[in-house]
Amino acid sequence: MKTIDVCLSPELMHLYHVRDRTIVVVDILRATSCMVTAFAHGVESITPVADLNTCRMMKSKGYIISGERDGKKVQGFDKGNSPYEYAGSDIRGKRIAFTTTNGTQAIEKSKDANKVIIGSFLNLSTVVKYLLFGENNVLIVCAGWKGKVNLEDTLFAGAVIDKLRNHIEPDCDAPLIAHDLYTRAKGDMVTYLSNSSHVKRLDKLDIHKDIEYCLTPDQFDVLPKLKNGVLTLS
Amino acid sequence: MKTIDVCLSPELMHLYHVRDRTIVVVDILRATSCMVTAFAHGVESITPVADLNTCRMMKSKGYIISGERDGKKVQGFDKGNSPYEYAGSDIRGKRIAFTTTNGTQAIEKSKDANKVIIGSFLNLSTVVKYLLFGENNVLIVCAGWKGKVNLEDTLFAGAVIDKLRNHIEPDCDAPLIAHDLYTRAKGDMVTYLSNSSHVKRLDKLDIHKDIEYCLTPDQFDVLPKLKNGVLTLS
Numbered sequence: 001m002k003t004i005d006v007c008l009s010p011e012l013m014h015l016y017h018v019r020d021r022t023i024v025v026v027d028i029l030r031a032t033s034c035m036v037t038a039f040a041h042g043v044e045s046i047t048p049v050a051d052l053n054t055c056r057m058m059k060s061k062g063y064i065i066s067g068e069r070d071g072k073k074v075q076g077f078d079k080g081n082s083p084y085e086y087a088g089s090d091i092r093g094k095r096i097a098f099t100t101t102n103g104t105q106a107i108e109k110s111k112d113a114n115k116v117i118i119g120s121f122l123n124l125s126t127v128v129k130y131l132l133f134g135e136n137n138v139l140i141v142c143a144g145w146k147g148k149v150n151l152e153d154t155l156f157a158g159a160v161i162d163k164l165r166n167h168i169e170p171d172c173d174a175p176l177i178a179h180d181l182y183t184r185a186k187g188d189m190v191t192y193l194s195n196s197s198h199v200k201r202l203d204k205l206d207i208h209k210d211i212e213y214c215l216t217p218d219q220f221d222v223l224p225k226l227k228n229g230v231l232t233l234s
Numbered sequence: 235m236k237t238i239d240v241c242l243s244p245e246l247m248h249l250y251h252v253r254d255r256t257i258v259v260v261d262i263l264r265a266t267s268c269m270v271t272a273f274a275h276g277v278e279s280i281t282p283v284a285d286l287n288t289c290r291m292m293k294s295k296g297y298i299i300s301g302e303r304d305g306k307k308v309q310g311f312d313k314g315n316s317p318y319e320y321a322g323s324d325i326r327g328k329r330i331a332f333t334t335t336n337g338t339q340a341i342e343k344s345k346d347a348n349k350v351i352i353g354s355f356l357n358l359s360t361v362v363k364y365l366l367f368g369e370n371n372v373l374i375v376c377a378g379w380k381g382k383v384n385l386e387d388t389l390f391a392g393a394v395i396d397k398l399r400n401h402i403e404p405d406c407d408a409p410l411i412a413h414d415l416y417t418r419a420k421g422d423m424v425t426y427l428s429n430s431s432h433v434k435r436l437d438k439l440d441i442h443k444d445i446e447y448c449l450t451p452d453q454f455d456v457l458p459k460l461k462n463g464v465l466t467l468s
Contacts, residue, residue: 008242008383009246011245011246011248011249012243012245012246012381012382012383014245015245015380015381015382145406145407146249147246147249148246148249148406148407148408149242149246149407149408149411150407151407151410151411154407154411171431172379172382172431173379173382173383173384173385173388173430173431173432174382174383176385176429176430176431177383177385177388177411177415180414180415180418181411181414181415183418184414184417184418195410196407196410197405197406197407197410198407
């Protein structure tokens with residue numbers, strides 16, 4: 001039986017052998033939720049970029065530049081980190097360069113894996129089907145918050161494990177932790193997360209609507225994949 | 235209100251400022267359970283040692299040398315990592331040098347904190363009282379398993395948070411995760427942990443008795459404290 005493990009923070013990535021694995025990168029609030037929304041609305045590609053300056057310079061090459069630091073849109077950038085900014089027709093056929101506090105760093109650390117896909121509640125079932133029919137063992141990489149573990153990414157890992165539990169075996173304790181938390185939370189994830197540090201931080205930025213949106217499963221059937229440092233649907 | 239946070243793996247210690255904090259180091263299976271048992275049975279001091287050779291050399295200085303790697307006693311050492319080895323009169327008044335896979339490394343990484351104490355279910359209420367009446371913010375450092383997060387240390391963190399929840403505020407998401415898991419597990423921790431990777435690993439070594447013992451709260455009222463690299467009760 002294939003195995004599934006969960007890396008609860010990018011700071012723990014050095015503990016995992018990734019070359020033969022499929023990695024699911026997740027940053028529920030809000031990078032990977034934005035990315036999935038953008039692909040569902042026809043974006044051609046998203047290039048994850050680790051630093052602000054590199055991202056800024058891509059503007060002159062025709063990219064839409066998107067950026068967030070500490071939950072806030074970066075001054076001078078075209079778009080921030082609210083998924084609603086990626087749900088319009090203005091991005092159809094465009095290329096985006098994207099840099100965020102946690103999500104794009106997690107993608108960077110995952111790039112040596114056999115396959116890298118982007119996960120969120122919005123495309124949960126599509127992620128699960130891909131993992132189920134793939135040959136590789138699985139590692140879910142939670143973006144966390146500045147290296148620390150967070151609830152919402154852990155819950156997503158638990159949701160994936162819940163759906164795959166009869167087909168893929170948990171490897172180590174982190175998947176058990178994630179699955180148990182999801183079992184507690186799944187009835188009402190918005191309420192459950194209302195105490196989390198990240199939701200409290202984001203609530204100050206008045207984006208409760210974003211949070212509800214990002215916790216809604218199965219809105220889209222797109223599956224962004226990383227190839228040569230660029231995310232596309234192909 | 236004071237705050238409490240949980241470092242789920244020693245590999246995440248660089249994310250925490252520790253100088254003003256009281257750190258509780260926990261390695262339920264089995265280093266800190268052994269240490270608490272040893273102090274309850276009259277040991278004078280325990281010197282945590284990171285590597286096997288340093289520990290071996292302390293034999294000629296009159297130390298009892300104790301060591302475990304991968305859950306097994308080290309050849310040529312006086313004692314291993316079963317708490318029952320530390321419950322006899324032979325250790326009364328003696329000094330122990332102790333090296334383990336995870337626990338002694340977690341202590342080493344905690345040494346810059348304002349105060350460092352040793353926690354286990356065996357001395358749970360004593361730990362809680364000390365934290366309650368102390369002035370510092372608290373960090374619980376889980377030893378984990380070779381850098382990865384484990385269930386049993388996380389459950390201990392959750393138990394501490396549960397008892398302190400009206401007096402000390404959780405800081406970040408890791409305490410919420412630990413507390414929720416403990417709430418699920420507390421009715422029967424032995425059964426709950428029977429699926430964990432560490433318990434499966436230890437079950438192969440036929441130490442189910444040790445596991446039950448290490449999950450039993452409030453057997454002793456001792457509180458080992460680290461000073462100048464040495465654990466004592468003073």
